[in-house]
Amino acid sequence: MKGSPKIGAHVSIRGGYGRAARFAWESGAACFQYFPKNPRSLKLKPLDGRDAEDCAAFCRKHGMVSIAHTPYPTNMAAGTAGAASRQVMVGSLRNDLEIAEACGSLGIVVHFGTFGGMEPLQGYQNIIQCMNETLESWNGRARLLIENQAGNHGSEGMTLEELVKVRELSRHPDKIGFCFDTCHAFASGIWNPEQTGELLGRGTELGYWPHLVAVHLNDSMFPYGQRRDRHAGIGQGCIGEEKLRELLLSEPFRRAAVAMETAKGTDGSHRREIAAVQNWYEAEEQP
Template identity: 55%
Template sequence: MNIGCHLSIRNGFLEAAKLASKLEASAYQYFPKNPRSLSVKQWNPKDAEACMDYCRTHRMYSIAHSPYPTNLAIETPELRQATVRSLRNDLAIAEACGSVGVVVHFGKYKGADPLQGYKNIIQCLHEVLEGWHGAAKLLIENQAGEGSAMGTTLEELVQIRSLSDYREHIGFCFDTCHAYACGLWSSAPGGWAELDKKAARLGYWDHLLAVHLNDSLYEGGMGKDRHAIIGTGSIGADRFRQCLKTFSAMDIPVVLETPVPRGGDHGPEIRFVKELSPT
C-alpha cells in the first residue's frame, strides 16, 4: 500500500517529497499554498518539476489539499470567483508537481433550499474544470456532518460527479474519520462490509483516487470531526484492519491526517499502519 502523511512545503516541493522518503512513506499530502487563504500563488516551476521527477523515480504518490476556506457550495459572487481562481491555481500546482489531484471538501450550504446548494456545487465544478486538460483531478472528499449533513452519503458524491459536464476530471477522496463520524461507516459489527458493498454497487470505488486514514476521537455517528492517531481512537485497530483490506487492492495514496506526537513524526504510525495492512 502507498502509505504516507500530510507534510509541510515550507522548504519547497522537492524537500517535502524527500522528507516523505525519510519517513519510509510512499505517499504524502501537502497544502500547495497558504491553507487559510484563497489567494493565488506564484510557484517555482523548477522546484515543482524536480518534485515530480523525484516522485516518479521513487514511485511516490502525492495529493494536494485545497485551502480551508474553499467551499464548492458558496453562493456569494465574489467568493465564488475567488474559489474558482484558487482551485484552478491548486490544480496547476498539483499538475506541475505530478500529483494525483487536489482534495476539496464536498461543500456546505446554509440556505433554505438544499437543492440550490447542490446546484452551486455543480456550477462551481463546471467553472473550475472548464478548459482544464491536465492529468490532476479534483478529489471530492466526504464530510463528517459537522454543521451540515451535505456530503455525508456516497449517493451524493456519486450523483454530483455524474451530473458534471467534466466528470472525467473528478474523483473521490475517502476520509475514514468523516465516514465514521456521520454514521456512513457504522460502528456496528459488519459496518465496514456493509459500506464496502454499497460503495462497490454505486460505483464509488471505481473513482476513488485517495484516502485520508484517520481514527476518530469521538464515537461514531456523533458528527464530530476530530482526528486521532490510528488505533488510539474510537474506530480502533480492528476496524482499520477491515478497511485496509479494501484499500490494499487499490493502487492509490493512503494519507494520515492525524496529530503529530510532540517532538516526533509520523514514522512510527506509518509503520504501524503497514503492520495492520494485509501482506
C-alpha cells in the same frame, strides 16, 4: 500478493515542495499530502516551476505519489456574490490544480461544500457549476477529488450518494474522483465499523469505488455518528486499529493513495504510524 496502497501522511511545504517529498520519503512514506498554498487563504500563489519539478522528479525516482489539499476556506457551494464568491473559488481551485499538476500529484482534495442556510437544491447546483467552471478548460492529469464530510457544519456531503451524483451531473466526470476520510465516514454514520461489508456493498452499488483515488486514514476522538470531526492517532480513538485495518485491507482501498492527518510523533514525523500501517499488509502475506 494482493498488493497494498501507497501509505504516508500530510507534510508541511515549508522549504518547498521538493523538500516536502524528501521529508516524506525519509519518514518511510510512499505517499504524502500537502497544502499547495497557505491553508487559511484563497490568495493565488505563483507557481515555482523549478521547485515543483524537483518534487515531481523525486517522486518519479522513488515511486512515490502525492495529493494536494485545497485551503480550508474553499467552498464549492458558494454563490455568485460576496468576497468568497464562486469566481474566487474557481480561481483558487485552478491555482491548486496547476500547482498539483506541476508537482506530479494525483489531484487536489476538496471538501464537498457547505450550504450555510441556502436551499439544498441551490447548494448542489452551485457545487456542480463550480466544478464545471473549474474543469472547463482543464487538460491536466491532476483530478478534483471530492471528500466526504463529517456533518459538523451541516448534513450536506455526508453520503456516498451525494458525491456520486454531483460527479455524474457535472460536465467533466472524467476529471473528478473521490477522497474517502475514515473519521468523517465514522462521524457522519455512513460507516459502522461493525458492519464494514454494508459500506463496501453500498459503494459498489453506487459505482463509487472505481473513482476512489485517495484516502484520509484517521481514527476518531468521538463515538460513532456524533458528527464530530476530531482526528485521533491510528488505534488511539473510537474506531480502533482492528476496524481501520479491516477497511484498509478491503479490495477497493488497495488502489488508493493513503495519507494520515493525525498528530506527528515526537520526531516530528509519522514514521511510527506509517510503519505500523505498512505492517498490516506485510503481516497479511506471512504464511
